[in-house]
Amino acid sequence: PPLHRQRHHYVIDFVKRNKPLKVxxxxCGECSLLKRLKFHREIELLVGVDINGAKVKKHMHGLAPLSTDYLQPSYDQLRIELYQGSVTQKDVRLRGFDLVTCVELIEHLTLVDVEGFSEVVFGYMxxxxxxxxxxxxEFNCLLPGLTGFRHSDHKFEWTRAEFQAWALKVCLDYSYEVEFTGVGEAPPGQQQSVGYCTQIGVFQRLRERDGCNMLCGDDTEELFSYTLLYTVNY
Ligand code: SAM
Incomplete structure (x- = not known):
């Protein structure tokens, strides 16, 4: 399957195994991951956020219930919410989730904004x-005809060491632990030297947070910084 499907499949597989209630x-861009996640009905609240509200509005209608959804009354409740907003801004409605996914997002941020993103996601949400x-x-040498970044909007593309250095700092700063994996394998014999085409970090919050958890937030001016675009109840 194409790489974007493999990335989404990785998330779906995680959801099947771990059964998060709030995701x-x-x-979220074209909402394609959300459209697959909505079939995993252990989820109670499914939220998408993107800075590009026009893109979300163009694709969000595929999230509406199908007539068959109403013929399955045994299904649990599902609520979907879509917001226009930036991951560098805090919004209180995004706190207390079981799972946050950021698929091919951070490389679209400046390094300064990556810092803000880390603080918002790991420190606030x-x-x-x-x-x-x-x-x-490191995988780019295997992509034929590629000069520069994989996409013109990328602000950076990290080696495994660079990604891991950022991830480990996040863990130290915000009390998480991380495991590294990926999707998109190199041809036989080259996997070790170049790694996966897409690198993935799976971060888990550590239980002890020095007595400081989600209840000590104080950023009152920023609490409702996102704009609600769409909401539906199944
Ligand atoms: N996650 C989707 C996927 O896997 O197909 C889309 C990935 S797309 C390459 C990157 C998305 O990040 C775009 O939809 C873009 O609008 C969004 N984005 C860029 N900067 C953002 C920011 N500061 N806050 C929220 N979304 C942002």
């Missing part, structure tokens, strides 16, 4: 799990 997809995917630049 938010940051940088404090979800149980965060899944972050981003290109592995």
């Amino acid at each position: 938010v997809d940051l940088g 404090t979800p149980v799990t965060v899944i972050v995917s981003t290109p592995n630049s």
Whole structure:
């Protein structure tokens, strides 16, 4: 399957295994991951956020219930909410989630904004799990005809060491632990030297947070910084 499907499949597989109740997809774009997640009906609240409200509005209608959804009354309740907003801004409605996914998002941020993103996601939203995917630049030598970045809007593409250095600092700063994996394998014999095409970090919040958890937030001016675009109840 194409790489974007493999990335989404990785998330779906995680959801099947871990059964999070509240899930938010940051940088949800065309809502394609949300459209797959809505079939995993252990989820009670499914939220998407993207800075590009026009893009979300163009694709969000595929999230509406199908007539068959109403023929399955045994289904649990599901609520979907979509917001226009930036992952560098705090919004109180995004706190207390079980899973936050950031699929091919961070490389679209400046390094300064990556710092803001880290603080918002790991320091303020404090979800149980965060899944972050981003290109592995060491794999680029295997992509034919590629000069420069994989996409013109990328602000950076990190090696495995660069991604891991950022991730480990996040863990120290905000009390998480991380495991690294990826999707998109190199041809036999080259996997070790170049790694996966897409690198993935799976962050888990540590239980002890020095007595400081989600209840000590104080950023009152920023509490409702996102704009609600769409909401539906199943
Ligand atoms: N996650 C989707 C996927 O896997 O197909 C879309 C990835 S797309 C490459 C990156 C998305 O991040 C775009 O939809 C873009 O609008 C969004 N984005 C960029 N900067 C953002 C920011 N500061 N806050 C929220 N979303 C942002």
